Amino acid sequence: xxxxxxxxxxxxxxxxxxxxxxxxxxxxxxxxxxxxxxxxxxxxxxxxxxxxxxxxxxxxxxxxxxxxxxxxxxxxxxxxxxxxxxxxxxxxxxxxxxxxxxxxxxxxxxxxxxxxxxxxxxxxxxxxxxxxxxxxxxxxxxxxxxxxxxxxxxxxxxxxxxxxxxxxxxxxxxxxxxxxxxxxxx
Numbered sequence: 001x002x003x004x005x006x007x008x009x010x011x012x013x014x015x016x017x018x019x020x021x022x023x024x025x026x027x028x029x030x031x032x033x034x035x036x037x038x039x040x041x042x043x044x045x046x047x048x049x050x051x052x053x054x055x056x057x058x059x060x061x062x063x064x065x066x067x068x069x070x071x072x073x074x075x076x077x078x079x080x081x082x083x084x085x086x087x088x089x090x091x092x093x094x095x096x097x098x099x100x101x102x103x104x105x106x107x108x109x110x111x112x113x114x115x116x117x118x119x120x121x122x123x124x125x126x127x128x129x130x131x132x133x134x135x136x137x138x139x140x141x142x143x144x145x146x147x148x149x150x151x152x153x154x155x156x157x158x159x160x161x162x163x164x165x166x167x168x169x170x171x172x173x174x175x176x177x178x179x180x181x182x183x184x185x186x
Contacts, residue, residue: 001025003040010044014052022057025109027102028065028119035065038102038109057136060112063127067120068095069103111136 006023013020023045025036041058049055060066072095095103106112112130116122131137 001036001041003037003044006041007044010048010054014048014054020054020056022059024059024061025102026065027060027062027106027112028068030064030118033065035099035102038105042105042108057110058108060106060109062106063113063115064118065103066106066112066114067116067118068099069106070120072100072103107132 010020012018023041025038025041027035027038029035038058038060045056045058062069110132113127114130115127117126120126129137
């Protein structure tokens, strides 16, 4: 994503009085591992909100790359140790300073998708849709008689599986986080 082009599009939306609902930043594309400039997107949102009255939701598609936020450690006292003789060893992820900055800012986004079964090699279907404000989940709430067929609409509405846009993964395998900052603090 080009922040200058995003600015241009936001300027056009303001001048045309067009609503912007969301900007999606890719945090690690599947094919190339490309990471969008989340920090710049967040700065633009703050600027446009403060100076123009335009705000929007920032969603991070971290399905592939968001998992790596759990590998950032600071400080990392073990980074010069080896596995031999250190049962508490946790590897530190080596990423560019740019990528690290984007991963460290995930907690400022409004929502994030994370699929550890992709880059984390966790069993499928490990994944989640995380919200900064848990009430946002009601914007994408739905039920499906194919997925939820126990006959109890009340139970279906409270099932974690109805919050999201896919719904094909079994609800027992996913978990919802109320505060996305816990991703970074893992």
